[in-house]
Amino acid sequence: MATAKKTPPVQPSAKPAAKAATRQAAAKPVAKAAVPKPAAKPVKQAAKTPAKVAKPKAAPADAPKAAKQKLVRDSFTMPQADFDRIAQLKSRALAFMRPAKKSELLRAGLHALAALDDTRLRAALDALAPLKPGRPKKTA
Numbered sequence: 001m002a003t004a005k006k007t008p009p010v011q012p013s014a015k016p017a018a019k020a021a022t023r024q025a026a027a028k029p030v031a032k033a034a035v036p037k038p039a040a041k042p043v044k045q046a047a048k049t050p051a052k053v054a055k056p057k058a059a060p061a062d063a064p065k066a067a068k069q070k071l072v073r074d075s076f077t078m079p080q081a082d083f084d085r086i087a088q089l090k091s092r093a094l095a096f097m098r099p100a101k102k103s104e105l106l107r108a109g110l111h112a113l114a115a116l117d118d119t120r121l122r123a124a125l126d127a128l129a130p131l132k133p134g135r136p137k138k139t140a
């Protein structure tokens with residue numbers, strides 16, 4: 001009589017269990033590995049240069065901060081003599097070490113005119129030569 005070999009009982013495969021464990025691990029948030037922070041930058045030594053003079057504050061600390069003002073861009077026409085006067089004022093400002101822009105000079109002029117009383121303001125306006133309204137003609 002021939003003897004039959006006994007085969008071991010078939011065990012369920014371990015692969016499906018491993019796949020399920022992998023899916024569960026992927027679903028869980030993984031803690032980040034501790035990454036060392038870069039070393040702090042070394043503080044630079046102050047170069048041997050003269051110290052800067054501190055600028056005075058524009059407004060005292062008690063004053064409330066003004067809201068940011070909206071800027072308006074505009075253009076206008078004026079005689080060449082007035083442009084020359086602006087150039088003279090800019091050079092005068094440079095003489096006392098305060099460079100000035102054209103817009104700064106015009107704004108300062110507005111503040112000076114606002115400080116005048118009505119009779120002086122009228123006299124300043126009457127002293128101006130009248131201009132034709134509109135843009136000047138282009139010269140070729």
